[in-house]
Amino acid sequence: MPPNKQKINVYPVLVSRRDDSGLFADGAGLPMGALISYAKVYKDKLLGKYFEFNRLVNRQEKDWCFYLAEAEKTPPAVWLFSSYMWNHKDNMLLARAIKEKSPQSLIIAGGPHIPAYLEQSREFLEQHAFIDISVRGEGEVTLAEILETLVNDRSGNLHLNFSHINGITFRAINGLIRTADRVRNRNLDIFPSPYLTGEFDHESFNDLPGMALETNRGCPFGCTFCDWGSATLQKFSLFDLERVKKEIDIIGQKRAQSIYLTDSNFGVFERDIEIAYTVAETKKKYGFPKKFGSSFAKNASPRLAEIIKILKSVNLMDYGLISIQTTDSDTLSAINRSNIKNNKYDQLIDIFKKEGLRLSSELLIGLPGQTVRSHKEDLQFFIDRKLMTIAYNTAVMPNAPMNEPEYRKKYKIVTDENDYVVSTSTFTKDEYDEMFQLYLAFQFFYVLGTLKYFLYCLQMDHSIRMMDFIEELLKQSQQCKDKYPLNFRLKNELLKKIDMKRVGMPVLHWKTEDCDFIFNHLDDYYKEIILFTENQYGIHLRPSEINTLIVAQKAIMPTIGKAVPLSVDLDHDLVGYFEQIKKTKHLDSKPAGFRTLVDFPRGQLTVRLLKNKTIDNLNLVRYDQHSNSGWELKSALRF
Numbered sequence: 142m143p144p145n146k147q148k149i150n151v152y153p154v155l156v157s158r159r160d161d162s163g164l165f166a167d168g169a170g171l172p173m174g175a176l177i178s179y180a181k182v183y184k185d186k187l188l189g190k191y192f193e194f195n196r197l198v199n200r201q202e203k204d205w206c207f208y209l210a211e212a213e214k215t216p217p218a219v220w221l222f223s224s225y226m227w228n229h230k231d232n233m234l235l236a237r238a239i240k241e242k243s244p245q246s247l248i249i250a251g252g253p254h255i256p257a258y259l260e261q262s263r264e265f266l267e268q269h270a271f272i273d274i275s276v277r278g279e280g281e282v283t284l285a286e287i288l289e290t291l292v293n294d295r296s297g298n299l300h301l302n303f304s305h306i307n308g309i310t311f312r313a314i315n316g317l318i319r320t321a322d323r324v325r326n327r328n329l330d331i332f333p334s335p336y337l338t339g340e341f342d343h344e345s346f347n348d349l350p351g352m353a354l355e356t357n358r359g360c361p362f363g364c365t366f367c368d369w370g371s372a373t374l375q376k377f378s379l380f381d382l383e384r385v386k387k388e389i390d391i392i393g394q395k396r397a398q399s400i401y402l403t404d405s406n407f408g409v410f411e412r413d414i415e416i417a418y419t420v421a422e423t424k425k426k427y428g429f430p431k432k433f434g435s436s437f438a439k440n441a442s443p444r445l446a447e448i449i450k451i452l453k454s455v456n457l458m459d460y461g462l463i464s465i466q467t468t469d470s471d472t473l474s475a476i477n478r479s480n481i482k483n484n485k486y487d488q489l490i491d492i493f494k495k496e497g498l499r500l501s502s503e504l505l506i507g508l509p510g511q512t513v514r515s516h517k518e519d520l521q522f523f524i525d526r527k528l529m530t531i532a533y534n535t536a537v538m539p540n541a542p543m544n545e546p547e548y549r550k551k552y553k554i555v556t557d558e559n560d561y562v563v564s565t566s567t568f569t570k571d572e573y574d575e576m577f578q579l580y581l582a583f584q585f586f587y588v589l590g591t592l593k594y595f596l597y598c599l600q601m602d603h604s605i606r607m608m609d610f611i612e613e614l615l616k617q618s619q620q621c622k623d624k625y626p627l628n629f630r631l632k633n634e635l636l637k638k639i640d641m642k643r644v645g646m647p648v649l650h651w652k653t654e655d656c657d658f659i660f661n662h663l664d665d666y667y668k669e670i671i672l673f674t675e676n677q678y679g680i681h682l683r684p685s686e687i688n689t690l691i692v693a694q695k696a697i698m699p700t701i702g703k704a705v706p707l708s709v710d711l712d713h714d715l716v717g718y719f720e721q722i723k724k725t726k727h728l729d730s731k732p733a734g735f736r737t738l739v740d741f742p743r744g745q746l747t748v749r750l751l752k753n754k755t756i757d758n759l760n761l762v763r764y765d766q767h768s769n770s771g772w773e774l775k776s777a778l779r780f
């Protein structure tokens with residue numbers, strides 16, 4: 142194709158859909174920016190002579206028709222789609238429509254949601270006849286080579302033989318051709334920064350909920366549920382530090398609410414301290430980004446402590462996040478994560494706690510090797526360490542090792558229509574539902590605080606572990622429905638599934654009228670709990686113990702029209718009692734000198750509202766389940 146011919150349009154498609162879950166689903170700007178900025182400099186800017194790279198614009202739903210209009214009015218073009226879990230369906234709908242309008246266009250799709258395994262990749266192209274080339278793994282050089290192939294041909298036809306290009310499957314005259322895998326580039330300096338080359342200059346990239354930034358690529362681990370951009374089990378390669386610093390400044394200028402580093406193990410490198418410091422300084426300079434996110438190094442180190450301190454000092458982090466997934470050794474071995482030791486997590490916990498950060502984690506429900514028992518033990522692990530956790534449903538991502546046919550077969554992995562695991566060789570579908578409910582009950586009793594203090598006291602003073610109590614309560618509430626009618630309703634009405642297509646995690650949600658039977662009848666509810674404790678465990682708590690715990694539990698729960706601040710007298714000083722719990726590292730055994738609640742003299746508890754709001758409804762949609770804020774009222778007990 143000679144340069145004097147009309148340039149071929151290249152359209153980077155970037156479709157966004159704001160997600161009311163609070164997570165941002167603003168397309169996949171970073172990969173698209175990375176691809177285009179490299180294509181523009183490839184071989185001394187060769188491609189710019191032949192291609193018109195259309196500007197990268199972050200298009201919200203109402204604006205997607207732009208692409209269709211372009212497809213209709215321009216000659217055959219090259220269309221780029223970058224697919225992730227959150228935009229794949231939209232991408233495919235749009236790609237199909239574009240192909241209908243412009244059949245001669247060349248449609249290229251890449252990203253972690255485009256299947257890469259042999260059979261699945263073939264099936265994908267068979268089922269998506271409108272995609273001409275699917276790209277596996279790192280995409281910059283692959284895309285540049287595809288475009289270069291078009292430059293070298295003079296026919297004007299965009300559907301050529303690309304069999305010399307590694308890392309793709311494409312439609313050839315005689316059917317699909319899959320070329321050899323592409324080796325990742327170790328030298329990242331050849332890739333220009335899309336931030337610095339102005340790919341995100343368009344105003345549609347201003348004021349975003351978040352922007353992602355790469356400081357390195359790679360991850361030495363190979364957890365089977367993960368597909369870290371196909372960069373797992375790969376040595377780290379670093380982007381130049383000065384470049385990273387400049388990019389952070391641009392993210393601040395563009396007023397992104399949060400910055401998300403794509404690192405798999407932020408904190409493994411000494412320079413990460415400097416990166417954290419730069420983000421902190423940027424926040425001071427521009428007021429943005431307001432929040433910082435990354436996946437942190439799994440091994441505790443003084444360096445990580447330093448990083449957390451820096452981020453905390455400017456409020457870039459208000460809680461620490463440790464991705465534990467599970468503590469069960471069988472599951473860890475099934476997911477190839479045994480090399481990340483549980484005791485390392487305890488060291489990490491110490492670091493975060495020393496900096497005064499609340500701590501939360503992320504579990505996965507549905508991992509191969511998992512059982513109801515191990516899931517319950519995981520939840521107890523957090524209770525014993527006074528940590529919060531959220532849980533995700535395990536999704537089988539197309540290019541994660543979990544999707545390898547052999548692995549699927551070995552663990553008998555069954556998924557639903559949204560690719561969430563619903564049974565494996567170690568749990569049935571019913572047991573999966575049970576794990577799900579145990580987690581929601583953990584949220585209800587522990588994270589929201591509905592029985593948190595009562596249950597801690599039972600665990601420490603009467604040796605009944607919190608999760609054992611919860612599990613038994615759920616069971617008995619169904620078997621003895623007449624004795625425990627409120628708990629029967631709780632299990633069936635409030636601890637139920639939400640449509641997971643959107644959120645991918647079990648979420649507590651209700652309207653005021655749905656939860657009225659508990660929160661406007663707390664006396665009755667707690668009476669039922671005392672009855673269950675007596676019936677199930679033969680424990681007759683002393684009246685002063687019951688009085689202290691129930692008065693305090695009631696005081697910290699929201700009810701409509703509650704007058705606050707509210708001070709209640711307690712038969713025993715529960716705040717003093719909990720001071721010792723707060724000081725104890727692990728609550729799986731009683732430390733020497735630990736005093737039972739009844740040893741404490743009389744006390745008081747004062748409860749205030751959070752953020753001075755008055756309670757006029759009890760509606761709840763808990764997307765951010767990392768903390769108890771927003772439900773349990775403020776008091777000296779809260780932690």
Ligand code: B12
Pocket residue numbers: 160164165166167168169170171172173175176221222223224225226227249250251252253254276278279280281283284351353355366367368369370371401402403404405434533538539540645
């Ligand atoms: C930043 C990030 C986020 C951010 C921002 C997401 C966003 N909307 O932009 C946040 C924190 C919000 C987030 C959240 C989630 N994320 Co996320 N996230 C990432 C992360 C760390 C970086 C992605 C990135 O920008 N990388 C940098 C680019 C340059 O690299 P790349 O993506 O690998 O792209 C290269 C190639 O894939 C290829 N390529 C990509 N597209 C194309 C297109 C063409 C045409 C070509 C030729 C090549 C090509 O070339 C690129 C350059 O080499 C990745 C992990 C990782 N490191 O990749 C996970 C990842 C993308 N996230 C993942 C998941 C599962 C999620 C969540 C669903 C988690 C959850 N359960 O809540 C949520 C969903 C959020 C939402 N609703 O939007 C999965 C996605 C798997 C999949 N199949 O899509 C990943 C891969 C991590 C994992 N666990 O394995 N995430």
Ligand code: SF4
Pocket residue numbers: 360361362363364367368369373374405436
């Ligand atoms: S989960 Fe984290 S540690 Fe494991 S392979 Fe993925 S990025 Fe690496």
